[in-house]
Amino acid sequence: MYVDHPLGPQERVALSREQAHYLFGVMRLDVGADVSLFNGRDGEWRALVAAASKKSGVLDCVVQTKPLQMPPDLWLVFAPIKKDRTSFIVEKAAELGAARIVPLQTEYTQSANRVRQDRLQAHALEAAEQCGGTYVPEVAELQKFAKMLDTWNPTRRILFCDEAMVDKPLILPTNAGPWAILIGPEGGFSDKERDRLNSMLCAHAISLGPRILRADTAAVAAMTLWQQAMGDWT
Amino acid sequence: MYVDHPLGPQERVALSREQAHYLFGVMRLDVGADVSLFNGRDGEWRALVAAASKKSGVLDCVVQTKPLQMPPDLWLVFAPIKKDRTSFIVEKAAELGAARIVPLQTEYTQSANRVRQDRLQAHALEAAEQCGGTYVPEVAELQKFAKMLDTWNPTRRILFCDEAMVDKPLILPTNAGPWAILIGPEGGFSDKERDRLNSMLCAHAISLGPRILRADTAAVAAMTLWQQAMGDWT
Incomplete structure (x- = not known):
């Protein structure tokens, strides 16, 4: 408890x-x-x-x-979707070892006005309790896409899952250090958002296989791949 | 549709x-x-x-x-848990590209009598519709652990997620060919079941990192790792 x-x-x-x-x-x-x-x-x-x-x-x-078991320095930044699936993403981020969880308002985000930071924080706490964790990731207030990237510290690399790469092979970076995983809403990032991300030297686009994944599935899959390649699973 | x-x-x-x-x-x-x-x-x-x-x-x-896009020859064999999380596992297996989904009754499985094959098959179909798939994985009837393994074809390798390995590093096999991922219930496999699996030459135990994962998280994480190492993601 x-x-x-x-x-x-x-x-x-x-x-x-x-x-x-x-x-x-x-x-x-x-x-x-x-x-x-x-x-x-x-x-x-x-x-x-x-x-x-x-x-x-x-x-x-x-x-x-x-002992206190800190997760690696990984943020999960995600566009909120339907209520159940948003709770699910927060739960999975706590289980899989994200240090910080950031809800993000993007152009195609439908559900931003229903995001309650306090409820999501309670979900993260409950997930940590359930899986015997010793650490609870902080859930941030909702942030806006452009504003967040305008003030982004480039020493934190960004891994973003790009639906436009659905037919390309998955190639994972292996750089150590702070990272953020960015997950778009159903419908993905807009062209403008994708261009913005691709213009950042610290951002890496990856494909998550040949099938279109729901946002909640993409979040779990991307955190798993990151933990295996750059986190504390190996 | x-x-x-x-x-x-x-x-x-x-x-x-x-x-x-x-x-x-x-x-x-x-x-x-x-x-x-x-x-x-x-x-x-x-x-x-x-x-x-x-x-x-x-x-x-x-x-x-x-064109028809067949998934790789991967089965997801899992012990049913609470209703919502069982539906979730079936949905994710269809999205992530499992060819066949098998509910499994293990020693610590609580919810086996509530498994309805027809409902789970409908979930798999809906998930395929949602993610623009062209293939629907078959959901098998509930099987019993010992009976299934007694008649197991050893050319299909087994990847099982062993909670006893929680502090060990994750080492993934890379053998091509047919595979099944085995996910135990909350509480994991019993010692007897774990011994049985470890005695099979075609079975490989893996760790999914230093945190205890829920069964539904473990299912998504294991399918992701398999697709990346041996499936059609790379």
């Missing part, structure tokens, strides 16, 4: 009402039970329930069970 | 009631409109609406717009 509290020897963690409800109401734990905690900074700690009621509770840290 | 009818010069395709409802009721097409058709055998054809009513219709094939 994620807690916004320091974890370490002798640390006592007071639970929020929601956390107490989950542990003691839903999971039916009681005093003395074991809980795994992480806060995104101090790794994973085993804690014991010291006090439990319906609306509150206290956990005592016992021992660190995992 | 998928039709179960030969496609070719002078072919006339009679629509089912559901198809007529979709084209003329939902999409509001009329006589003379263009529709793209595929049947999984004859590629994609442009057809014209020759007759349209609420409950029926006729399309005339005009010209082939794409």
